[in-house]
Amino acid sequence: MRFRLLRRRLTISAPRMAVRSALPWPFRWLIAAIVLGFCAAIGLWAFEFGRDIAGLDHGTKEELVRLHADLDTLRAELEKAQGERDKAQSIANTAGTLVTAGKASEDKLFEQVKQLQAENQSLRDDLGFFERLIPSSGAEGVAIRGLQADLQNGKDLKWQVLVIQTSKSAAAFNGRLELTFSGLQNGKAWMATLPAGPQAFSVKQYGRLEGMFEVPAQVVVKAVMAKVLEGTAVRATQSLKL
Numbered sequence: 001m002r003f004r005l006l007r008r009r010l011t012i013s014a015p016r017m018a019v020r021s022a023l024p025w026p027f028r029w030l031i032a033a034i035v036l037g038f039c040a041a042i043g044l045w046a047f048e049f050g051r052d053i054a055g056l057d058h059g060t061k062e063e064l065v066r067l068h069a070d071l072d073t074l075r076a077e078l079e080k081a082q083g084e085r086d087k088a089q090s091i092a093n094t095a096g097t098l099v100t101a102g103k104a105s106e107d108k109l110f111e112q113v114k115q116l117q118a119e120n121q122s123l124r125d126d127l128g129f130f131e132r133l134i135p136s137s138g139a140e141g142v143a144i145r146g147l148q149a150d151l152q153n154g155k156d157l158k159w160q161v162l163v164i165q166t167s168k169s170a171a172a173f174n175g176r177l178e179l180t181f182s183g184l185q186n187g188k189a190w191m192a193t194l195p196a197g198p199q200a201f202s203v204k205q206y207g208r209l210e211g212m213f214e215v216p217a218q219v220v221v222k223a224v225m226a227k228v229l230e231g232t233a234v235r236a237t238q239s240l241k242l
Helices: 002-010 025-054 060-133
Strands: 142-152 156-165 173-185 188-193 199-203 206-214 219-230 233-241
Touching: 142 219, 142 233, 156 173, 156 199, 156 219, 173 206, 199 206
Parallel strands: none
Antiparallel strands: 142 156, 156 206, 173 188, 173 199, 173 219, 219 233
């Protein structure tokens, strides 16, 4: 029964019925959008007004600007620190290279010093040996204490002569050394001297003279004689058989 009464009210069979003109659907949607926009604007205004009253947004923009500035400052300091770190690393690498090179140079110099010390000690030993060859007493003058000759390469004769003064306090002696080579050439007697003639020298205590003599072909050297000349006078002689 109730359903029938309700159907009669909602249909054209109702006791009273009003006829109105209907708006097009686009206008209805436009009006609804305007109403919703107006309501949203009022809600947003109410929200902002309430936040301002509550003080929730007080100084937020200033704080954001300050934080951005602090961030830029920290980035600049970080870049500066990284640059200083790279520079320090480069300096450390360079210093390490220099230390390594310095250590190598130091080791090389140390080896050279040891070699020089050994050579110095050898020279001191030679000097002591030569000084022991000088007699402490006896006749004064120039003497030949050592005469050596060695054939090299079958044609070159290397000779050495040690000339000393028997007096430790003698003045410098200026003289000439004459060498005479004797032997056989094709079974016959042969003799020759230095091509440039007697060799001039000056000695205070002792001196070593040396040189090379080219032996002619087919010659066999049997002996060498050394003479120390002062002007035309012979001051010392020594011979060596080979």
